[in-house]
Amino acid sequence: MSAAPPKPPRPPRYITPEGFRRIAAEHERIWTVLRPRIVAEVEAAAALGDRSENAEYIYGKRKLRELDRRLRFLSERMDDLTVVDPKPHPSGRAYFGAWVTVEDEEGRERVYRLVGPDEADAPAGRISVDAPLGRALLGKGEGDTVRVDRPAGSLELEVLLVRWRE
DSSP states (O other): OOOOOOOOOOOOEEEOHHHHHHHHHHHHHIIIIIHHHHHHHHHHHHTTSOSTTOHHHHHHHHHHHHHHHHHHHHHHHHHHEEEOOOOOOTTOOOOTTOEEEEEETTSOEEEEEEEOGGGOBGGGTEEETTSHHHHHHTTOOTTOEEEEEETTEEEEEEEEEEESOO
16 A cells, blocks of 8 residues: 655635734634633533533533634634735736726726635625636736626626725
C-alpha cells in the first residue's frame, strides 16, 4: 500500500484589512463577552442539581459548543487568510479592493466593492472576486460594459467609476 500523494497547496485566501478586522472583532466578542456569559449560565444551571432534566443546563451546554465551534472556525480562518491592503492600479482598472460604480440597463446605479469570499456581503455591496459579478468586473475600467449571466437572466452593466477609497 502506497502513501497518499501530498495534497496540493491551497490557493491564498485574500481579505481586506477591514474584512479581517470584522472577523477578528467577532472572534474577540465571542471570546470575551458571549462565552464567559454562557459559561456563567451553565455553572449556575449545574448548581441547581440534576443535570439530565435541567433544560437551562442542556441548552447552555449546546450554546457553548456552538460558540466553541464558531471560535475554532474563526481562528482557523484568520490563520489561512492573507490580508491585502488594496492600492490603486496604475491603469485605473478595478482589481481586488476597488469600489466600482456601475449602471444597469434601466439607469440604476450601484456601488460594489471587490473583496475576498470571506468578507462578501451582497446586500452591503461587498462582492466576492470569485462570484460571477466580481469576476466580470475584475480588470474593467470606466466606460467598459460587462455582461453577467445569472439565474434570473443576463445583466448588462456599464462601469461608471473605479475608486480605491470609500
